[in-house]
Amino acid sequence: LNWLEKRIFVTGATGFIGGRVCERLVQAGAKDVRALVHTVQHASRIARLPIQLVPGSLLDRTSVREAMGAAKIVIHCGLAPARGILSTTENTLKAAAEAGVERFVHMSTAAVHGLTPAPGSETEEATLPRTGDHYCDNKGRAERLVNSFQRRGVPTVILRPSIVYGPFSAWSVRLVRELRDGKVTLIDNGNGACNTGYVDNLVDAVFLAVENDRAVGETFYITDGERVTWGDFIRAHVPMLENAPPLHKISKAEVVDYYRRKPGLIRGSIQQSGQLLRSRELRLLLRRIPAMERVQTALWAWMQSQPEERRERIRARFSSPDNPAAETNGNFFMPEEVTVATQTGTVFFSIDKAKRVLGYQPRIPFSRGIQLVEQWLRFANHL
């Protein structure tokens, strides 16, 4: 293919999606791939590839310009916290405009409709709401920025995946760890829409977005196109473990009620942290943020401060009949508010437009994707 002969610049290349984009470019025979590397320590995966690693920061316009060089294709998977989402996208777009790129693929997210998208957001035509969540709103603003550059002549395409999973994904790494520790709770029986997208299906869409001129100026939801629920996603990981403890169950109403009665630090911290949700690195980082630790500590301390009788009542309330122990290994476990928000949506995004315009077909069904994830989890010593 012609575009594979050209210089391709990938941002976010040390991340889960960008890393797989680089691998797939190499597999497809791309000859001149430049990957922006912000934190060299994170480059182990892509340093294996015959591509050029270019140090730099998306927050520094000069650095982006130099790293991009005379690239003709830009695949922008990079991210930064909060408003950094906007400035990094703007810097990359400006450099791309100067370089006269032939395609700019912007990795957005279905979360532009919030962590719990409202009914009506199934298709790309739906107007973006103001969600109140930093991550979601800034990703929405970034889309508007991309479209404004498109109007100025940069051939952009916006892709909106949702729950992207696959080898190297923190979703699965974290899930098997929490399953092993007995810390996974099905919210509303796991009926929430998961909108899975196997990473290779997403990369297929990236390639199609580069190849297909009809994609320019368009926005596409990209998922596996299967109605996989959070219960399906979580339960698919259970057989990977030997003797995993049973799953906890709780209703959304109970969690919401619980947090409603515990405002202040907890609500504030969680809302502020919402923006970090979708980034693997940031999510890992999240666990080290003192406020998050304080949330858990506060919950635990509050629980401990209650009279035993009341604790029993709370335990009983948060436990399902088939699983009487919501308290595991001495650690009281309540799903985080963001988890509840993410896992209780009802909207399954439509990939009809991607099929029609891009020619997208999700090649890896969920059942196969999970097998591939398991193979990698075993190799990477997570199982």
Place this chain on the structure above:
Amino acid sequence: MAEKLRIAILGCGAITKSRHFPAVLAYPDVQLSALVDIDIKRAAALAQASNVQCRVTADYRSVLGEVDAIINALPNHLHAPIIIDALNAGVHVLCEKPLATTSVDARACCELAAQKNLVLAVGMNRRFQPGTLILRSVLEEGLLGTLQGYDCQYGGSYDWETTSGFYFSKTKAGGGVLIDYGVHLLDTLVDWFGPVVSVDYQDDDWGGGIEANAVLDLHHRGKYGDIHGLMRLSRTHELPNRLLVHGSDCWSESPASDTDVVLIHRRLAGQDVIMTLRRPQPNLGFRSNSFYKQLENFVRSIRGVEPPLVDGWQALSIIELIEQCYAHRRRIPEPWSEPVDARTGVSS
């Protein structure tokens, strides 16, 4: 030679800052004459932070006439050429591992050091760790019974505070996790179990990059006879981070989390027990550190008191082994990355 050995440190990156520099300051028989770095500000900052009076320069050649010895802690590809310059100037060298990125270069360094009758020591600091020394004695005393083999697995997300980032450049680093970290393990294993007579090697370099994961199946022949061992290394994920040596009577565990000890796992009255072997020694602070011990050995070698524990020739044999691995490498299967549609690279 001056009363105190005059020494210069070349390269003021992470390893110098945290290890070589404190060792030189702590060791009584050396005087730090110069800090050399291509980024002179970095060298100056290091000197200033510890209030050390020494020359600070970006030109290593200008210090060679003023010192008795250098510590070469530059990126890997600069090891050999600068060793050659130093030896030609009559300066002893302690070089960070790996000695060179090719065996040809490493051999040239060894031969020149021999010809000039200068010390060429190589920074395999693990040899000086108490746990390593204890395990050596455990093996020599036959504590484990007849040796049956070993298993070592070391891995974690790469987190070395690299200043120059050269680790991810094939031309500068010479390779990935094997030459960077495996070189230490191979050095100790060959020291204990003898030369490797055959090796099966796999890694995950896709061709033209550097490996993040490596799997070695090794066969040694030495004073304990034929020993078979497995090694697994990773820069992408956690591994158990320990060396196990299996014997007919019991097995030893050397945990990476505590390099001072060797744990002996055995049965006692039908029960599994663990004995901890640790040297009873007062806490000497940094003077117990393996880099301090390594510097001490280097200085004593220059003084003619003892030979270097790890000389260039030993390091050369390990580089030859690593070269052999790279030359006969097979790809670690990554079934989650395959199969691939030839047209677009799309999995099918």
